[in-house]
Ligand SMILES: Nc1ncnc2c1ncn2[C@@H]1O[C@H](COP(=O)(O)OP(=O)(O)O)[C@@H](O)[C@H]1O
């Protein structure tokens with residue numbers, strides 16, 4: 321049954337071995353917005369620390385108005401991915417949702433996060449649909465999906481799209497070959513995401529242009545779709561009707 325205002329230690333992560341596809345941007349935006357309703361931890365496992373820096377900027381900017389907890393863990397020196405997944409499961413027990421930003425290059429950490437996750441979102445940018453992961457990551461996603469069919473989903477998310485253009489047939493074909501469902505929501509290439517790198521989500525910034533407003537709509541839709549996949553009630557005002565709540569939870 322869908323839960324109201326309760327996410328029960330769900331782990332959501334953004335994964336792609338490539339840098340610059342929007343993992344940290346999406347992680348931070350989603351974490352800030354969800355923290356309005358849920359007890360959320362933003363966990364940065366990338367030693368580049370973009371999400372952590374963003375979180376520090378947020379705490380400095382909003383002070384007591386900030387509801388999001390931010391934490392970083394780089395899991396240096398680990399030998400097995402299960403060290404990460406076991407640690408994450410323990411951390412998640414204290415939160416409604418843990419949103420995990422992952423490093424592109426440290427595959428062992430990403431594998432551990434995927435093994436513990438309830439929802440894995442793979443942001444893809446135009447012309448970059450292939451090579452988002454190694455074979456071992458793709459195999460792990462299939463394995464986890466088979467082992468936890470009611471409790472795990474993976475999705476591709478088209479980020480930085482030029483929304484004036486339709487997705488080409490060639491790109492559609494490439495996406496289909498990845499054998500992971502594509503989210504209904506996609507996010508455009510929008511300047512406001514650059515401003516949100518200073519500790520605020522795009523919903524906390526005043527929209528000045530039509531493109532800014534579109535970005536706000538897209539991120540709200542993305543949150544609704546994530547909530548639907550995770551099986552709880554939508555938090556965004558402009559979310560579509562919730563009649564679909566009983567829909568079968570999609571797996572990979
Ligand atoms: N939808 C978007 N529109 C415009 N710029 C974006 C968008 N998503 C990410 N960016 C920008 O792209 C750059 C790389 O994003 P980032 O989130 O750091 O990627 P990653 O964490 O995958 O390395 C950043 O400058 C970020 O502001």
Ligand SMILES: [Mg+2]
Pocket residue numbers: 343344345366368370421
């Ligand atoms: Mg990053």
